[in-house]
Amino acid sequence: MAKLLFSKQWWWSTLLVFAALAVMIRLGIWQLDRLAQRRAFNARVAAQQARPPFELAGSALDADLAAMEYRAVTVTGSYDHSQEVALRNQVHDGQPGVRLLTPLLIAGTDRAVLVDRGWIPADQAAPEQRAQFAEPGTVVVRGVIRASQSQPDFGGVADPPSAPGERLLTWNMANVARITQQTTLPLLPVYVQQAPDPSWQRLPARGLPELDLSEGPHLGYAVQWFVFAAVLLLGYPRYLWQQARAAGAHPATAQLEEPI
Numbered sequence: 001m002a003k004l005l006f007s008k009q010w011w012w013s014t015l016l017v018f019a020a021l022a023v024m025i026r027l028g029i030w031q032l033d034r035l036a037q038r039r040a041f042n043a044r045v046a047a048q049q050a051r052p053p054f055e056l057a058g059s060a061l062d063a064d065l066a067a068m069e070y071r072a073v074t075v076t077g078s079y080d081h082s083q084e085v086a087l088r089n090q091v092h093d094g095q096p097g098v099r100l101l102t103p104l105l106i107a108g109t110d111r112a113v114l115v116d117r118g119w120i121p122a123d124q125a126a127p128e129q130r131a132q133f134a135e136p137g138t139v140v141v142r143g144v145i146r147a148s149q150s151q152p153d154f155g156g157v158a159d160p161p162s163a164p165g166e167r168l169l170t171w172n173m174a175n176v177a178r179i180t181q182q183t184t185l186p187l188l189p190v191y192v193q194q195a196p197d198p199s200w201q202r203l204p205a206r207g208l209p210e211l212d213l214s215e216g217p218h219l220g221y222a223v224q225w226f227v228f229a230a231v232l233l234l235g236y237p238r239y240l241w242q243q244a245r246a247a248g249a250h251p252a253t254a255q256l257e258e259p260i
Contacts, residue, residue, distance in 0.1 A: 017236045021229050028225035035218035042213045045070045054145070056192070061111050065190040069147045070211075073192055074140065075113060077104040081134045083183045086170045092119040092205050100133065100204050101174060103185050104141060104192075112183075114176060114191035115141055118204030127169050133204055143194040144208060148176035 048071040054060065056075035079102045086098035097119050103112045120133060152158050152173050159172045167182045180187045196206045 014236075017232060021232055024225045024229040024232070028222045028229065031218045031222035031225065035215060035222065038216050038218060042215070045211060045213060053142070056113065056188075057106060057108065061106070061109065061188065065145055065188060066147045068145045069190070071145050072142070072195075073145050074142050075104060075106060075115075075192060076138065076140050077106045077112075078138050079104055079115070079135055080112070080185065081131070083185065084130065085168065085179060086125060086130070087116075087174060088170050088172060090119055092207070095121055097121045098125040098170065100130065101171075101179070101191065103183060103187060104139075105185070107138065110186065111188060112185040113188040114174070114179065115143070116146070116174070116191060116193040118194060118206035120204050124203075125170075141192060141194055142197070143192045146174070146191050146193045146209075148189060148191070149173040150175060150177070 048068060051071050053072040053074050054068065056073050081102060084100060084102040086100055088098050090097050090099045099119050100117045101114050102117050104115045105112050117133075117135070120130070124130075124132070157172050159168065159175060159178065162168050162178075162182065171179070174191055176187060176189055176191055193208060194206045195208055200206060
């Protein structure tokens with residue numbers, strides 16, 4: 001069989017089969033890697049969601065906040081609407097709009113944190129229209145910690161570089177590090193996404209991210225690729241054997257006509 005596999009008539013198809021096997025096996029391993037990453041992410045989120053609410057104040061401001069993403073948080077302070085920005089291309093109930101990111105001056109400290117206060121419709125999202133959504137005075141914000149976005153989501157577009165002294169008022173992603181560069185406030189390296197409140201029946205419309213904590217299709221895809229590889233690994237030698245028998249020669253020594 002080995003002589004037949006690498007005979008002059010069949011060596012090129014054998015190489016193609018081996019290449020296809022390598023690709024299929026690699027794709028199966030890649031899907032298993034994706035599954036492991038998905039499981040690790042789900043475990044991190046579940047662990048943070050199970051922890052008690054975290055008060056963002058005092059010494060807690062110096063904790064590794066990025067590692068606490070999706071943990072419930074409470075923070076008290078007052079908004080600086082003069083340095084507010086918005087996230088474009090946000091949808092709520094099928095309607096286009098933006099989400100407002102507003103610095104909150106944390107009470108009793110000289111620090112601030114960006115708060116995603118919620119969604120407003122596109123026809124009211126111009127910077128000069130946003131004053132109607134201001135929340136004056138001291139507020140208590142309840143939500144979850146979100147990590148800064150340094151890369152756009154799949155299919156998304158990164159924010160353009162800004163000129164010295166230029167302020168971007170609308171962003172594609174919540175890149176806290178870049179937003180900090182255009183503010184006069186010492187912002188924390190994370191932001192808070194405000195949770196819905198039954199007593200809040202006006203804009204901005206608040207909402208937490210809808211997380212899919214399933215394992216996704218990765219295990220099924222991995223099995224699929226490994227099955228394809230097994231079928232090819234077992235089927236190709238059988239195919240050559242059948243071709244040799246059809247030619248009336250022993251498969252180890254047959255000189256077969258090269259396939260078209």
